[in-house]
Amino acid sequence: MSKRRINKVAVIGSGIMGSGIACHFANIGLEVLLLDIVPREVNEKEKAKGLTLEDKAVRNRLVNDALTASIKSKPAPLYHSSFAKRITTGNLEDDIAKVSEVDWVIEVVVERLDIKQKVFENLEKHRKPGTLITSNTSGIPIKFMSEGRSEDFQKHFCGTHFFNPPRYLKLFEIIPGPKTSPEVLEFFNGYGEKYLGKTTVVAKDTPAFIGNRIGIFGIQAMFHLVKEMGLTVEEVDKLTGPVIGRPKSATFRTVDVVGLDTLVHVANGIYENVPNDEEHELFKLPDYVEGLMDKQWLGSKSGQGFYKKSKDADGKTEILGLDLDTMEYRPGKKAKFATLELTKTVDNVADRFPILIKGKDKAGEFYQKNFGAMFAYVSKRIPEITDELYKIDDAMKAGFGWQHGPFEIWDAVGLDKGLELIEAAGKTPDAWVTEMKAAGVNSFYTVKDGATYFYDIPQKKHIKIPGQDSFIILDNIRKTTEVFSNSGVSVQDLGDGILNVEFRSKMNSIGGDVLTGINKAIDLAEDKYDGLVIGNQGTNFSVGANIGMIFMMAAEQEYDELNAAVKYFQDTVMRLRYSSIPTVMAPHGMTLGGGCELTLHADRVVAAAESYIGLVEFGVGVIPGGGGSKEMALRASDMFQKGDVELNVLQEHFLTIGMAKVSTSAHEAYDLDILKPGKDIVVVNTARQIATAKAVARQMADMGYTKPAPRNDVKVLGKQALGMFLVGTDSMQDSNYISEHDQKIANKLAYVMAGGDLSEPTLVSEQYLLDLEREAFLSLTGERKTLERLQHMIQKGKPLRN
Structure with missing residues (x-):
């Protein structure tokens, strides 16, 4: 059979989904x-231009307006704005033949069977045999x-949801029809993932x-439980958010974002179509949800839902919460529970569940009822919605953001406790x-030889979850492959001569223990291995340097220790660049400050x-001190070409730091000269990232890796550039775009x-620039306003402008 390519x-x-x-x-x-579709009539704007229904601009208005709105929406649907040119628009009358x-x-049209069938009938007239055709119902x-048909x-034909x-x-559900060929299913399964x-x-x-059946059950169960237990919307969101590994928006905020009407549509569909579900009545909407629908308080799209943004007497924005008894908004209430306090020091979410269900307060009661109902419900959905229990877990993690x-x-609370x-x-x-x-089996999952096995009901034993061979799951291999660990890192042998450094610190911040771990890993790799990957599978790669440690040293005026700490960071990034083995960085999610500096110094980035x-160091009152400032000067120097306006190139790199620019995707990081085209690569599936990084390190080693020669040829522009920058920061401060302290940081x-x-203009070494960078960093930590910024970030988690 010939290989199918898309x-x-x-x-x-x-619509929103189709675009x-x-x-x-x-x-x-x-x-x-x-x-x-083609619009039924010409609108006022088009009439004013003298356009008719025969004009292409009118005929394609609906599709063009929808796509434009989608591209402008936040969060952005495109990795890079330039990718929009890959999309051609048209209408179903003039352009349907192009489907050949x-x-x-x-197909992503309105959720009505008669309309979908009509669309398929038209499509079949033009579709060439063998073409895949799916519905996103x-x-x-x-x-x-x-x-x-x-x-x-x-x-x-099948469903691809x-x-x-x-x-x-991340969830991509594939739903076979009665006659879908196994080859088509297998193709979509691989294509979606890869x-x-x-x-x-x-x-x-x-x-x-799967996803919506279990997800809507969970939300509906919560809707009923909130009234039964007399909880507030804020309390439920506190209980169902990050503390149990769910998104920050938790339950009610998520409904506001998604739109109550969307949720109600799916819940009603389930209620009407599963009369034999033992929890059938649970899918009935509670009175307060009906009330919100009647008032058209649908959430963000209508300006109010379970929450409402308002301005107080001073014009300050405040978030009001809905009182579910009175159906009136009141000032937000802070939710606090003794049980949650017990989990504050427990970083691993799975370890919190046994603590939460033992709670003696309302929170404990909530978790007991919530998990008890959920465990019973999912056990009874097999084999109705799927034959394999792991698919339910996969769907909830990928579709609803559950950890x-x-x-x-x-499994985390224990089989017996769950039954209780x-x-x-x-x-x-x-x-x-x-x-x-x-039968003596007491868990749904087990890990063997780095792979996850699930309990297969027909075979009555654990069998391997398929498709894991292209992944490396660090949680599964850590115990058996660890060659070094400390409080900040775990270093694992990935096999084939490649080591991996996994950050294990709080929020993967980079402190002395992480730097020690990286240096130890480089020592080990240079001695006995062929390459090194730095990658982890936390929520974010790294939020940057441990600013708590920097603040303590600066506040105590321990400048010698701080100097040594900054130098240690600089020396570590330089070791990454100049070690005798290839180094590959695998960033994902937030890769900020020090995390970005490490990324800038690896041989390759996946x-x-x-x-x-x-x-983003400007936000805490300093400049990048772990090689980031030096590296941006070096990268600007590498881009200077004959005839280039060198000052403009340098200014772009200066603004990347000065404006604390953060790419909203890896593709945008190329624009910021953080990633290099032709050298650094982007992977769409994070589950494959460590395995890909390992393959890149192995390939570099196999091609005969030689460490690069130290750079003594970085072209700096001296007074010519300095003068331009100082004039620029002066005018920005005069115009009140930046504060005096911002100006001081920018001038440094x-x-x-x-x-x-x-x-x-002079050619200098990297070390020359590193010394300037360190000196500037240290001088800024002696400033009161920098200490205020550091302290504010530690306490509030957001930058202070002072």
């Missing part, structure tokens, strides 16, 4: 044809959609599939769970597409990046 995709329907899907296909480099040129047609049965159509927003949410960067889950054709799925949480919670909640588990326990990289950075006040 080069061009047609997306039918340009978002089109943008994500453009993100991965495909040509996209986005089509929608594509490899995959994805969130609940209409797949079996009904392809009725009456040709055999070739039905063989290549993206979650919104398609760029950011190319789209998704967690692909094959679901059965049941109402709301742990229901069966993983059950089910009984206390007045529920019963499915028979297979008690049979599993009777960045996750969702990497937010930048030098200017001095470093200009190479000091040299009388003419």
